[in-house]
Amino acid sequence: MKNISGFERRFIVSGLKENIRSDGREMFDYRDITLQTGNLPQTNGSSLFKLGNTHIITGVKVEIGEPLKDHPNEGRLEISVECCPSASPEFEGRGAEDLNSELSGAMNKIINTNSALDLKSLCILERKKCWIIYIDVLVLDSDGNLFDSVSMGINAALSDVKIPKIRVVPGDKVGDLEIEVFGEEESRKLDTSKVPICITFAQIDGYNIVDPTIQEESCMSSRVTIAVNKNQNICGMMMGGTSGIDTQVLIQLTQLSIKIGPGLYKALDYMTNQNKTKLQQKNDLII
Amino acid sequence: MNVQVVNLGEVITNENESIRGHGTFQKDGNLVSSVAGIVHRVNKLVSVKPLRSRYHPEVGDVVVGRITEVLRNNWKVDIGARHDAFLGLSAIILPGGVQRRRTSTDEMNMRNFYKEDELISAEIQKINYETFKISLHTRSFKYGKLSDGQFVTVPPMLIKRSKSHYLVLPNGVLLILGCNGFIWLSIPEESELKIKKISNWFISTTTELQELEDEINENSNKSIKDKNMDLETNNFDFYKKKEKMITKEQRLEICRVRNAILALSNSFLPIYPTSIMLVCKKSIEENINPKEMIKQKNMIILTSEVKELIK
Numbered sequence: 080m081k082n083i084s085g086f087e088r089r090f091i092v093s094g095l096k097e098n099i100r101s102d103g104r105e106m107f108d109y110r111d112i113t114l115q116t117g118n119l120p121q122t123n124g125s126s127l128f129k130l131g132n133t134h135i136i137t138g139v140k141v142e143i144g145e146p147l148k149d150h151p152n153e154g155r156l157e158i159s160v161e162c163c164p165s166a167s168p169e170f171e172g173r174g175a176e177d178l179n180s181e182l183s184g185a186m187n188k189i190i191n192t193n194s195a196l197d198l199k200s201l202c203i204l205e206r207k208k209c210w211i212i213y214i215d216v217l218v219l220d221s222d223g224n225l226f227d228s229v230s231m232g233i234n235a236a237l238s239d240v241k242i243p244k245i246r247v248v249p250g251d252k253v254g255d256l257e258i259e260v261f262g263e264e265e266s267r268k269l270d271t272s273k274v275p276i277c278i279t280f281a282q283i284d285g286y287n288i289v290d291p292t293i294q295e296e297s298c299m300s301s302r303v304t305i306a307v308n309k310n311q312n313i314c315g316m317m318m319g320g321t322s323g324i325d326t327q328v329l330i331q332l333t334q335l336s337i338k339i340g341p342g343l344y345k346a347l348d349y350m351t352n353q354n355k356t357k358l359q360q361k362n363d364l365i366i
Numbered sequence: 367m368n369v370q371v372v373n374l375g376e377v378i379t380n381e382n383e384s385i386r387g388h389g390t391f392q393k394d395g396n397l398v399s400s401v402a403g404i405v406h407r408v409n410k411l412v413s414v415k416p417l418r419s420r421y422h423p424e425v426g427d428v429v430v431g432r433i434t435e436v437l438r439n440n441w442k443v444d445i446g447a448r449h450d451a452f453l454g455l456s457a458i459i460l461p462g463g464v465q466r467r468r469t470s471t472d473e474m475n476m477r478n479f480y481k482e483d484e485l486i487s488a489e490i491q492k493i494n495y496e497t498f499k500i501s502l503h504t505r506s507f508k509y510g511k512l513s514d515g516q517f518v519t520v521p522p523m524l525i526k527r528s529k530s531h532y533l534v535l536p537n538g539v540l541l542i543l544g545c546n547g548f549i550w551l552s553i554p555e556e557s558e559l560k561i562k563k564i565s566n567w568f569i570s571t572t573t574e575l576q577e578l579e580d581e582i583n584e585n586s587n588k589s590i591k592d593k594n595m596d597l598e599t600n601n602f603d604f605y606k607k608k609e610k611m612i613t614k615e616q617r618l619e620i621c622r623v624r625n626a627i628l629a630l631s632n633s634f635l636p637i638y639p640t641s642i643m644l645v646c647k648k649s650i651e652e653n654i655n656p657k658e659m660i661k662q663k664n665m666i667i668l669t670s671e672v673k674e675l676i677k
Contacts, residue, residue, distance in 0.1 A: 103657035
């Protein structure tokens with residue numbers, strides 16, 4: 080956590096009484112979101128997501144592998160989040176290890192499920208071959224609220240993913256089956272309509288604010304991260320910090336997150352569409 | 367004005383004619399730049415000043431710093447330079463303004479003066495170039511502990527060294543522009559300051575700009591004088607810092623100035639009172655709320671006038 084003096088903390092708390100945060104935002108305002116998809120041409124899908132000064136880059140690669148023994152007719156995701164040492168002084172050396180495992184675990188919990196993606200559609204040959212989606216997230220710059228940014232970055236990258244068309248053909252030896260992979264032109268998109276995003280609330284002296292900056296995170300006593308999806312369902316909840324949260328407050332926060340979710344999805348969709356039209360225009364110019 | 371911008375490894379000139387200064391090296395008989403920056407020529411001395419680098423401290427600079435450690439008879443302060451600075455126990459004002467020798471009791475009471483993580487404003491007293499020890503002092507009423515305000519960081523080269531770094535802007539915001547790029551925003555002490563609404567300002571001609579600067583200086587000096595009187599009457603209050611009551615409007619003005627500074631920093635424009643006031647004024651003209659000032663598209667609109675002024 081960034082060092083902060085008692086006086087700065089006092090100023091932030093007295094500002095919350097008036098519903099004014101350090102940058103003029105109100106308690107439940109998100110920072111400016113910028114999004115670009117398709118930045119990394121070597122991947123099957125990618126996104127560069129910025130929430131204020133928090134920069135996240137996500138790359139998705141799809142590979143053919145073996146399904147897990149207890150889910151023989153499903154594909155799977157492997158999500159790994161890494162905080163770059165350049166993102167913040169506390170990420171130097173092994174400082175980010177705990178945060179990396181916490182973020183990766185949280186993302187796996189909410190996205191690597193059948194309720195978020197249709198994992199059965201990723202199956203190629205039951206018990207033998209399936210699609211494995213490797214999602215690698217890199218936090219390039221941290222200005223607080225990594226949970227929300229990482230989840231939105233993954234959401235955007237998944238909406239950009241193109242899974243190549245394949246055909247199963249008999250192999251060289253008898254009884255062997257080989258998989259023929261077609262080019263990029265004949266690829267399909269993933270259905271990401273049910274992938275959730277996280278909304279983080281930070282509690283500072285009894286006040287709950289959304290999307291904390293790194294300064295506000297140094298003042299907070301506890302954090303609640305609620306995962307919601309487009310259908311306004313709650314998909315998961317994670318807590319952090321040193322103090323507890325009142326049950327009544329928790330219920331209020333879940334109701335609030337359902338109200339905030341649609342606005343964020345709208346912003347993400349708008350920007351993804353803008354990127355698509357820009358890319359289309361670029362392609363049209365080339366042709 | 368001809369400004370030569372060079373990149374790393376770019377040839378500046380033939381080495382024979384010039385003496386090489388900082389940021390240059392010799393290669394194959396040429397003078398090559400070792401940093402990305404602007405070339406400075408003083409007679410035959412050629413040096414390259416980098417566009418972006420760590421703060422380079424000079425004696426007499428006003429800086430804002432954060433206390434990192436409390437040592438035996440001094441404090442270690444982080445000022446964003448290559449080394450941490452030191453604030454000695456004998457370099458601070460004692461409560462009541464007394465002048466006496468510091469005793470061992472004072473050494474025991476150091477945390478009553480400054481604790482870890484607290485912000486202070488100070489002046490660089492001396493720099494020992496052999497041991498790289500930077501010594502600070504707070505021997506004036508405008509320096510000392512900073513409370514009830516906001517802290518912003520910008521690249522240090524955007525802040526030019528000027529006559530005064532302790533400023534009260536016309537919209538009632540106290541601004542301490544540290545030469546190290548650390549900026550403090552707060553509300554000045556209670557006094558009869560001429561606080562005008564920004565809509566009443568017309569900052570277009572040079573005479574009006576001069577008037578603006580004069581008013582800022584007047585308000586700042588008044589504020590320092592008030593702090594002076596404050597110190598003599600109260601004992602440890604100078605260091606205890608009771609909470610200041612700040613109204614909602616004042617808080618919004620602080621947010622406006624903070625976002626104006628960030629907009630200028632984003633466009634790499636110099637940060638000084640006139641440029642900040644121009645951005646604030648533009649934000650009111652265009653009806654942009656403080657919270658919307660930091661959006662990319664708005665930042666371009668806000669800094670357009672300042673870019674014109676710089677040309």
